[in-house]
Amino acid sequence: MKALKMTRYGDIDSSLEFQSAEVPTPKAGEVLLRVHAASINPVDNMMLRGELKSVRKEVFPVGIGRDVSGEVVAVGNNVAGYSVGDLVFSRVGEDHVGTIAEYLTVSVSHLAAKPKNLSHSEAAGIPLVGLTSYQSLIKVAGLKSGEKVLIHAGSGGVGSMAIQLAKSVGAYVVTTTSSANVEWVKALGADLVIDYKKDDYRQLLSDMDVVFDTLGGQYALDAFQVLKTGGRVVSVKGALDPQTAKELGLGWLLRKLVALKSRKLMKAAKGKSALYRMVIMEANGEQLNELGDLYQQKILSPVIDKVYPLEQGKDALSYLASGRAKGKVIVSMNDPISNK
Template identity: 75%
Template sequence: MKALRMTQYGEVDGSLEFQVVDKPSPKADEVLIRVQAASVNPIDNKILRGDFKSFSKVSFPAGIGRDVSGEVVSTGEEVTHFRPGDHVFARVGEEHVGTIAEYITVQVSHLARKPQNLSHQEAASIPLVGLTSYQALVQVAGLKQGEKVLIHAGSGGIGSMAIQLAKSFGAYVVTTTSTANVGWVKELGADLVIDYKKENYLDQLSEIDVVYDTLGGEYTLDAFKVLKPGGRVVSIVGDLDPQAAEELGLNWLIRKLLALKSRKVMKAAKAKSALYRMVLMQANGEQLRELGNLYQDNIISPVIDKTYSFEQSKEAFSYLASGRAKGKVIISMEEPATA
């Protein structure tokens, strides 16, 4: 079968190539999927650049891509809830990374049935951003009806999904975006939109219950300036808190170095009697099924910027790296490119 593979750390053009590899066979608790669509995410480009090689090195050549939607071809002997012909979607576990390929095996516990009202391209846009936001806002932050949540970068793949998810829980949603996208993110459901090109959100906000930090850097520390006492800051790009470092299984020396790096953030959290957590998204089929129900009931809608063909996969990664994507970038195995 044909698959897009990483051959080295570096930029897209020199580090990705199509290769012919053996079609995988499902283990007892896995299913084999014929890929119909996949999506690309910023983490894919970060890993390709080598941003995380100090923590976890890639053995080249290696697959790339974590989101998938497709059709079950065969199942392992322990699989009872899925059968050939089922249409499914998933955020695959790290041991199965490589969804930009003709076939992929997936751990059955990471799998959910595709919402019937969505195409495979739409379904492939959901898993990583959906599970990341669900685990950050619902599982960790415990977002409640009526609470105020600040979601940075509302027009991105994460932000556009998180706005809708927070609204489905009855939250008051504040988001930041550029001038061109103000009206669009309002249509997604944001109650207050701050144009970061014209306004400083720090001058306008206070008493925020939850800050969803999708930008990192100074934004992580600044979150505590607008947070109410006892509030929650959940980050997907900030410093690792001690609990997250432990969950990663890092050795004591690296954990100590990370603890030093995160001192300012943890001090700011303590001063506000606030929670700070760096969320490490985990593949989870049951949570994905719950998210799928929200899409099935039209409470949340998929947001797709561009769709590329399998042969145009490199172009999809380059477009995502440009930072211009408004929603998700999709790679389709079954339809001609729209980009």
């Protein structure tokens, strides 16, 4: 089979190449997929540049890509609920990274049935951004109907998903974006769109119930300027908080370092009697099935910018890295977006 592989840390042109590989055999608790489509995410380019070396050291060559939609072509032992011919999608676990390939094994616990009303290309754009938004807004922040939420970078993959998910629970959604994307983001359902090139959101907002930080850095700390007393800040780019560090099972010394690095954020949270949590998305087939139901009911809609054929997988990563993408960037093996 053909697969896009990282051969070393570096840039897209010098560190990625297509290689031939054996079709993998599913182990116990796994299925083998014929990949119809995959999507890429900023974490894939971070992995390529070596920014995740402290968390995960790779043995090269290694596959790239974490989102997939495809067809089950073989099942391993101890697999229940899925059989050959099933159409599924997944955010694969870290031990199965490599979705930009013709075949892939996936843990059954990370699988969900592909929504019947979506193409594989559309379904492949859901898992990582969907689970990130769901776990951040619903599971951690506990966003409720009538609450006000600020979602940064509304035109990005996570932002465009988070806007729709927040609206689905009845929240009032505020988002930030650039001038070129204001009307596009409004069409996703945002109630108030702030053009960050023209206005400072910190001067316009106050008493937000929830702030969803997708940018990190100073944005995580500035969230408390617009947050109401007792509000919640959830971040996917900010500093790790002590509670999450404990849940991750980090040792005493590492937890001390985390506490030191996050002290300003935790002080700001305490000053507002607020919650601050850094969310590290986890692959979860059960939650992905819940999201799939929302797409099946047309409560949520896929947001896709561009679809590239497999042989242009490197171009897809370059386009995502440019920062111009509105929604998801897809690599399609044999599934045009019009094919439902």
